[in-house]
Amino acid sequence: MTITITAFERSPDGGKGLARDTRVRWVLEEAGLPYNVRPVSFTAMKEPAHLAIHPFGQIPTYEEGDLVLFESGAIIFHVASRHAGLLPDDADARARAIMWMFAGLNTVEPPILELVTVKFTEGDKPWAKDRLPLVRDRIRHRLGQLSARLGDATWLDGAFSAGDLVMVSVLLRTRPSGILDEFPSLAAYVARGEARPAYQRAFAAQLAFNTGAPANG
């Protein structure tokens, strides 16, 4: 069955791989699944046709036959739960890998997203400059805790899993701010994720999509 995902017609990051379609491309590459990409403009994103697929007017979405999903975590889970190598077979280890997916999205990513709020959404406000250090410190607090847990392990819990795929994708968003490099063990963890062939294919695909000829997957 053909898989179609959506992505920004042109990502605001110009192809740095920080938009959420990259993590979905990554899990699809890990699973060895071909996929099509349908570009969505910022205008179309807020129109009824797209809102029928994604009620919050965002990307990515995932269509496969009658199944329509939005929310990158849910798409990653859907793919990971049906293909070997992304979630452990052992029940307890599997629960922990899923735990890291939720932790990445609900505990680590929210303070990181505040960088967008303070720099862009509220970038013209008089408090933006004074707030930025507070937002950065809250990110550092979370990354410090994560770094302590990771220790000198290669991945968060045994073999690479969808939990690492999510966490690496979330942490990547802190690289442009310089914060990621303040935590060498996390920077190395992210680099291990980026070194995976599946990530490299996903990154190259989004880069071509965002910088190439008229985007059409």
Added chain:
Amino acid sequence: MTITITAFERSPDGGKGLARDTRVRWVLEEAGLPYNVRPVSFTAMKEPAHLAIHPFGQIPTYEEGDLVLFESGAIIFHVASRHAGLLPDDADARARAIMWMFAGLNTVEPPILELVTVKFTEGDKPWAKDRLPLVRDRIRHRLGQLSARLGDATWLDGAFSAGDLVMVSVLLRTRPSGILDEFPSLAAYVARGEARPAYQRAFAAQLAFNTGAPANG
């Protein structure tokens, strides 16, 4: 196997049911699973013994034999995936129910959590008063989108699921601000969740825990 969860020794909300142990109590009640509660003080929460269980120093956690989980979404998923009635049997419907769990935690909850930042964490900052309306508007934007998707349906996608359990729990946090009641269909949706016997038992248990004699589950 005995299940033990952790909760605030005394919840900052004084028993309004907004701390994240309530959603875990709720799913355990839906599944008909007995559980113990271990109180954790704000001091103990940041100490090595608790950090070994929860690397981000929060509650709730979940212990069942050798399995140790943190992150409420992961705990809810773990319970829901092993007990009837919380996730649909049909594969596509199941993927969508899980999608709503992720949407609740990663798309709807983050702007709501900013209320805590603006009111408390940054409550003493000179910008707090001017920022509050912006934070409230961002919550309204999300709730408007969610309300449009819910329409006049009873639950988000067919029968009640763990997706609704998460979403209702997240939306409850907007009630004290008055924002929930600006969206009558969402307020009614939340009320339907609260009317479930399992929620009522969970709420009563956390209330007793937070207002009763020395807390001990």
